[in-house]
Amino acid sequence: MKKILKVQVDLGDKIAQAIAGGAEYYEPESFIGRQVIVLTNMEPKMITGVKSEVMLLAADLQGKPIWLTVDNDVPAGTHVR
Amino acid sequence: MKKILKVQVDLGDKIAQAIAGGAEYYEPESFIGRQVIVLTNMEPKMITGVKSEVMLLAADLQGKPIWLTVDNDVPAGTHVR
Numbered sequence: 710m711k712k713i714l715k716v717q718v719d720l721g722d723k724i725a726q727a728i729a730g731g732a733e734y735y736e737p738e739s740f741i742g743r744q745v746i747v748l749t750n751m752e753p754k755m756i757t758g759v760k761s762e763v764m765l766l767a768a769d770l771q772g773k774p775i776w777l778t779v780d781n782d783v784p785a786g787t788h789v790r
Numbered sequence: 791m792k793k794i795l796k797v798q799v800d801l802g803d804k805i806a807q808a809i810a811g812g813a814e815y816y817e818p819e820s821f822i823g824r825q826v827i828v829l830t831n832m833e834p835k836m837i838t839g840v841k842s843e844v845m846l847l848a849a850d851l852q853g854k855p856i857w858l859t860v861d862n863d864v865p866a867g868t869h870v871r
Contacts, residue, residue, distance in 0.1 A: 746849075746858060768827075768860050768868040775864050777827060779849050779856045787849040789858065 713756065716740050718747055718763055721786015725749070728761035731774040746777040746789060794837065797821050799828055799844055802867015806830070809842035812855040827858040827870060 712732035718725045727747065747763040754761055767774030793813035799806045808828065828844040835842055848855030 743861075766870055768864045769871050770864050770868060775860045775862050775868070777858050777870065778861045780824075780859045781856050783849045783851050783856050787851060787856070789847055790850050 711757070713759070714740070715759055716745075716765065718745060718765075719785040720747075720749065720763070721784065725762040726760055727763045727765055728756040728759055729765045729774070731767070734773050743776070744778050744782065746779070792838070794840070795821070796840055797826075797846065799826060799846075800866040801828075801830065801844070802865060806843040807841055808844045808846055809837040809840055810846045810855070812848070815854050824857070825859050825863065827860070 714729040714732045714735065714737060716727045716729050718727055725747070746766045748766060749763050751762075751764060765774075766777045768777065769775075795810040795813045795816065795818060797808045797810050799808050806828070827847045829847060830844050832843075832845060846855075847858045849858065850856075
């Protein structure tokens, strides 16, 4: 049975739900307060029966996701360009 | 006269040159050894006469770029997905 991570992401104007890989490497608690980078221009999709509305971006270190972040705090919802 | 930043980015298999904004906020030295996230699937373009081959991604904090990075070191050239 594949473990997945269900993450609530604050987009500034709303909270989105994401299903993230990497459950074999990360505890759910490790996401609390973490600044993540997400793709928002996607259609929501169902992953193992759970809705995923955005996608957390990560560097792929031989299968282990190393989450993208910012090197200074920015407000939730700040756009990337 | 607009200041720009000319950055050499190690893509793992080659070095690419990028022109980055934010010269009013960042000293060139601040990029040394920094892990950045770049878009590579772009046509090289000339910016103020200098070739820019990749684009550094940043959160846009009211015009100030806050560079994307990773929260653990990864080898240069690691792909994002």
